[in-house]
Amino acid sequence: MTATRTPSDQSTSRPLRRPGDRIFAGTAKAAGISILVVLAGVAAFLVVEAVPAVTAPSGEIPGGEGLVGYIAPLLFGTLLSAAIALVVATPLAVAIALFITHYAPRRVAAGLGYVVDLLAAIPSIVYGFWGVYWLAPKLVPLFRWLEENLGFIPFFAGPTSSTGRTMLTVGLVLAIMILPIISAISREVFLQVPTLHKEAALALGATRWEMIRMAVIPYGKSGIIGGSMLGLGRALGETMAVALVLSVSGGITLNLISSANPGTIAANVALEFPESTGLDVNTLIASGLALFVITLAVNMLARWVVNRRADFSGAN
Amino acid sequence: MAKRIDVSDLDIYYGKFLAVQGVTVSIEPRSVTALIGPSGCGKSTFLRSINRMHEVLPGARVEGKVVMDGQDLYSADVDPVDVRRQIGMVFQRPNPFPTMSIYDNVAAGLRLNNKQTKKADLDDLVERSLRGANLWNEVKDRLDRPGSSLSGGQQQRLCIARAIAVEPDVLLMDEPCSALDPISTLAIEDLMTELKERFTIVIVTHNMQQAARVSESTGFFNLNGVGQPGRLIEFNPTEKIFSNPDEKATEDYISGRFG
Numbered sequence: 001m002t003a004t005r006t007p008s009d010q011s012t013s014r015p016l017r018r019p020g021d022r023i024f025a026g027t028a029k030a031a032g033i034s035i036l037v038v039l040a041g042v043a044a045f046l047v048v049e050a051v052p053a054v055t056a057p058s059g060e061i062p063g064g065e066g067l068v069g070y071i072a073p074l075l076f077g078t079l080l081s082a083a084i085a086l087v088v089a090t091p092l093a094v095a096i097a098l099f100i101t102h103y104a105p106r107r108v109a110a111g112l113g114y115v116v117d118l119l120a121a122i123p124s125i126v127y128g129f130w131g132v133y134w135l136a137p138k139l140v141p142l143f144r145w146l147e148e149n150l151g152f153i154p155f156f157a158g159p160t161s162s163t164g165r166t167m168l169t170v171g172l173v174l175a176i177m178i179l180p181i182i183s184a185i186s187r188e189v190f191l192q193v194p195t196l197h198k199e200a201a202l203a204l205g206a207t208r209w210e211m212i213r214m215a216v217i218p219y220g221k222s223g224i225i226g227g228s229m230l231g232l233g234r235a236l237g238e239t240m241a242v243a244l245v246l247s248v249s250g251g252i253t254l255n256l257i258s259s260a261n262p263g264t265i266a267a268n269v270a271l272e273f274p275e276s277t278g279l280d281v282n283t284l285i286a287s288g289l290a291l292f293v294i295t296l297a298v299n300m301l302a303r304w305v306v307n308r309r310a311d312f313s314g315a316n
Numbered sequence: 317m318a319k320r321i322d323v324s325d326l327d328i329y330y331g332k333f334l335a336v337q338g339v340t341v342s343i344e345p346r347s348v349t350a351l352i353g354p355s356g357c358g359k360s361t362f363l364r365s366i367n368r369m370h371e372v373l374p375g376a377r378v379e380g381k382v383v384m385d386g387q388d389l390y391s392a393d394v395d396p397v398d399v400r401r402q403i404g405m406v407f408q409r410p411n412p413f414p415t416m417s418i419y420d421n422v423a424a425g426l427r428l429n430n431k432q433t434k435k436a437d438l439d440d441l442v443e444r445s446l447r448g449a450n451l452w453n454e455v456k457d458r459l460d461r462p463g464s465s466l467s468g469g470q471q472q473r474l475c476i477a478r479a480i481a482v483e484p485d486v487l488l489m490d491e492p493c494s495a496l497d498p499i500s501t502l503a504i505e506d507l508m509t510e511l512k513e514r515f516t517i518v519i520v521t522h523n524m525q526q527a528a529r530v531s532e533s534t535g536f537f538n539l540n541g542v543g544q545p546g547r548l549i550e551f552n553p554t555e556k557i558f559s560n561p562d563e564k565a566t567e568d569y570i571s572g573r574f575g
Contacts, residue, residue, distance in 0.1 A: 197411055202400065204478070205425065219415055312414065312416070
C-alpha cells in the first residue's frame with residue numbers, strides 16, 4: 001500500500017500495549033487454539049483406533065468384504081439421507097426466513113420465528129419416535145402412489161415398504177430437524193441486508209419479490225450456504241432419529257421407498273457398538289473416521305464456494 | 317422524457333405525525349430544482365413522496381396531489397412500482413448493489429423492465445448510461461468487477477448511471493454529494509448540468525453554494541419548531557432566492573443568521 005505511514009510504524013520498538021488488551025488477546029487466542037487442539041485430539045484418536053481395522057485382513061471385518069465393503073454402503077446411506085434432508089429443507093427454510101423477514105405482519109413474524117426456533121429444542125429421539133409411529137405410516141400411501149406413477153425413476157422403483165421406514169422418511173425427518181438451523185441463520189442475514197440496498201432496488205421500480213431477488217437473496221447467499229452446511233453437519237451426524245426410523249437391510253441402492261436401505265454411519269455405530277468387541281470396535285471407529293473426513297471435506301467445499309466470489313459478497 | 321410535476325396541497329404523514337404540510341409547487345421540465353433547508357424540515361420526505369418511496373416505511377402516507385404531465389401519481393389505480401420506473405432516484409449514500417458487477421448494476425433496472433433484451437443492445441445501453449454519468453472511461457476495462465470496488469464518487473456516478481439507464485422522466489437526488497469529496501462533488505455537479513438537457517432533476521442539498529451553482533429554481537423548507545410540520549416557505553428562481561428573497565426566514569437561512 002502507498003498509504004502514508006506514521007513514524008511509530010517504522011520504528012522497531014513494539015507499540016505500547018495495555019495489560020487489558022494483552023489479557024483479552026491472550027484469552028481469545030487460547031480459546032481459538034483450544035478448538036484446534038480438541039479437533040486434533042479427536043482426529044488422532046480416530047486414526048489410531050482405526051489403524052487395526054485398516055490393516056486387518058478383509059475376511060475378519062464384519063460382513064467379510066473388507067473395510068471398504070463395510071463402510072461404503074454406510075457412507076452412501078449417510079450422504080443420501082443428508083442430501084434428501086438438505087434438498088427438502090433449504091428451500092423451505094429460506095422461504096420461511098423470507099416470509100418472517102419480509103412478508104409476515106410483525107406480530108405473526110415474531111411468533112412464527114419463535115415456533116421455528118422451538119423445533120431446534122426438540123431432542124432427536126423424539127423426532128425418531130415421531131418418525132416411526134406417526135410420519136412413517138402416514139407416508140406409505142404416498143410411497144405407493146410414487147411407485148405406481150413415478151416408478152420409472154430409480155428413486156421410486158419400489159417395492160414400497162409396508163412400514164414406511166424408508167430412506168425417504170429418514171430424509172424428511174432429518175429435513176425437519178435441520179430446518180430451524182438453516183431458517184434461523186437465513187433470517188439473521190436477511191435482516192442485516194442494508195435498507196440502502198433494498199431502497200435502491202425499489203427506487204428502480206422493483207416489486208417486493210424483485211427487490212428480494214435483486215438485493216436480499218444475493219446479499220444473504222453466504223449466510224444461506226453457511227446455514228445449510230451447519231444443517232448438513234447435523235444431518236450427517238444424526239444418530240438416534242435415523243437409528244429408530246430406518247429399516248436397514250442391504251447395500252447401496254438409490255431406491256428411496258423400499259424396506260431394503262443402507263444404514264448410516266452414526267446410526268450404525270449406535271446400534272452396533274454395545275455388542276462389539278475387539279476388531280469390530282476398530283471397524284466402527286474407522287467408519288467414524290470416514291464420516292469425520294467427509295464432513296470436513298463438505299465444509300471446506302462450502303467455504304470454497306462462498307469465498308470464490310468474496311468480492312461480490314456485499315461484505316465490503 | 318423530462319416531464320413537469322405539479323404538487324398541490326400535499327400533506328405527508330408518518331402514521332399520525334404530520335411531517336410536511338401544505339406543499340404546493342410546480343417543477344419545470346429540463347431544469348434543476350433545488351430544495352434547501354435545515355435538517356428535519358421535510359425536504360427529503362417531500363422528495364421521497366414524489367416517487368412514492370416514502371411509503372416504503374410502514375404507516376407513511378400522503379394527502380393531496382402530485383401530478384406528472386396530467387397524471388395523478390397518487391390516484392387509486394396507479395401502482396407505485398410504475399411511478400418509480402418513471403421517476404428515478406439517487407440516494408445520499410452511494411448504494412450500488414454489492415453483489416453485482418458494475419455492468420450488472422447499470423443493467424439492473426432494464427432487466428426489471430424488459431427481460432428479453434439482446435446482449436448487444438444491453439451492452440450498448442450500459443455504455444451509453446455510463447458515458448452519460450461520465451464514468452465510462454474510468455470503468456470500461458473492469459465492467460465485471462463489483463460495484464463496491466469503486467471509490468465513493470465513482471459509486472455515486474454508477475448509481476446515477478443505473479438510474480438513468482431506464483430512461484426515467486424525472487431524476488430525484490437526495491443529497492447526492494454529501495458523502496463525497498469536493499472533486500467528486502464537482503464531477504457530479506457538472507453531470508447534473510448535462511443531465512438536465514434530458515431529465516427533470518430535483519435535488520435536495522445542504523450545500524447552498526451547490527444549490528446556487530446548479531439549480532434554476534430553489535425551494536426553501538423550514539419548520540417552526542420540533543414536532544411541527546415542515547413547510548415550503550418560499551419557491552423562486554434560484555437567482556432571486558440568493559439575492560433578494562421574498563421571505564425574511566429564507567434570507568436568514570441563506571445568510572447564516574438562522575435559529
